[in-house]
Amino acid sequence: MNKIIADSTIQVNEEGYLTDFSQWNQAIGTALSTEANIVMTPRHWEVIDYLQAEFKKDIPLSIRKIGKSNVVDIKEFYALFPVAPLKTASKIAGIPKPASCI
Amino acid sequence: MKRLVILGAGTAGTMMANHLNHHLHAPDWEIDIIDERKTHYYQPGYLFLPFDIYEPDDIIKPIQDFIPKHVNLIQEKINRVFPKDNYVELGNGLKIPYDVLIIATGAKIAPEEVPGMQGSGWQKDVFDFYTFEGALALRDKLRDWTGGKLVVHITEMPIKCPVAPLEFAFLADSYFKNKHIRDQVEITFVTPLSGAFTKPKATAALQHLLDEKNIHIESDFAIEQVDNDRKVIVDYGGREVPYDLLVTVPTNKGDEVMARSEMGDDLNFVPTNKATLQSLVYDNIFALGDATNIAASKAxxxxxxxxxxxxxxxxxxxxxxxxxAEFDGHANCFIETGGGKALLIDFNYSHEPVEGEFPFPGVGPLRLLKESRVNHMGKLAFRWIYWNMLLKGTHIPFVSAKMQEAGKHF
Incomplete structure (x- = not known):
């Protein structure tokens, strides 16, 4: 479905995750973070950059993997994105939420 | 003579030995397969062992029974691969040079990754069912267990057979109903993901099963530790879930030999081209099954x-x-839902599981993403297919390697 955000039209799924990462830009990320009640700081963006880089390499993400990334430790990750951090950060980053096969 | 070496004689390695045996012969080629274990385990059976549905004898056979006679089975520990020099070093120091190497070393649980998981409660009130020993110990525990808080838990993805933990919860519901103690058992399913189901079509079709079976869900739970004294699991956000009996799926990792050979990622999985199955680093190395890092299910x-x-x-x-570049991520799995019923799912990299008919579009006889008794019969029949067809590389009629889109309700 279409969603209009930050003066752009993006494609999102039922839960509001971008379905086409190429439509993402930082203004859209900022607007999505506002919807999640998060005020972005440079540290937030460093984490988002890391998630996007891993996504582009087709590497599935988990919280423990992020903790070992040397980008952010898990405590700080929770401090930056307090509610369901991986899901929330994925939505802001414009990448799919981590999923299983069903 | 050239040599092709297969590392691991589990499901994937054994199938490759049988397939390639038809094509590569002396005097041009020799095929070696290396595995130190003597026993081949039918791993889907680990789900049934704890509930006394299968006996140990149903799921174990000698590895050598499934290796063709012109393939050399080397039963030694694999010490290290030297991929730049094209040889494998065995535990006894012997060096096996190769022209082509296939990595099929699988995945295994690593409970040591979570503090407290293998603590004082391990195999007393904290169990895994992804190993033969774990499933058997859990069977003995369940036989005498009189009830309480059962927590079924996934540590982190990826894991082998991602649906197995949910199947375990469904079968537990049936098991305790049959023992007439279901009202004494509280079942909670704890997952690092956003729910028991994460795909829209499966969620819509299957969410009702959780209500019918009274299974409580704790989602987005990233475990930090198991507190054996207080009998709680704790997540990084400070959330706690209490248990009397914890059935956990620990972190899954590739084999240690990939770490020793500096060929694995941070979980020892081998970086592999998801469509050709060639190593991303070495042209003459290929990988398949649970050992790879590709985003297909480990099944x-x-x-x-x-x-x-x-x-x-x-x-x-x-x-x-x-x-x-032909592999499309195709998977096809029966999912036990308890009470003598099962689901069937068929999906690949780009298509989530949907409703439809299988294998014949419009006909079936199997229904996709719907509970039925026929699907349960299919799951039980699959053990025979595994031992008699799958391992031997016999093509299963009407089921193609690439996913078929006809008959599916996208």
């Missing part, structure tokens, strides 16, 4: 479809022809 059916495609690609490679 026997995936290894089966990969084996058909990888066999062709190995032959292309040997003949100097371009590889075919």
């Amino acid at each position: 026997g059916s995936v290894a089966h479809f990969e084996a058909e495609i990888l066999t062709n690609n190995i032959l292309h490679f040997i003949h100097g022809e371009p590889l075919r």
